[in-house]
Amino acid sequence: MTWKIPLIIALLLTSMLGATLYYRTLYYDAEKARKIAVSDRKKQQVAFERLSQQIQTITALDTQHTKELEHEQKPCCPA
Secondary structure, three states, X not given: OOOHHHHHHHXXXXXXXXXHHHHHHHHHHHHHHHHHHHHHHHHHHHHHHHHHHXXXXXXXXXXXXXXXXXXXXXXXXXO
């Protein structure tokens, strides 16, 4: 009878330790996934900003070339 109480306490402590380790592993996995997601988001933001700058540059060049073409097509001297 006297050995049952320490056995029960040992089993409870063991199960609590197992649960703690299980949830600790889940937490670290979730934290790793969160860090990867944040890193991916930052990379995508940088790529988006680069693409936006390229689009602005292309738009400016297109506007410049369009004006040059319109200027070349205008008649030089009105009749």
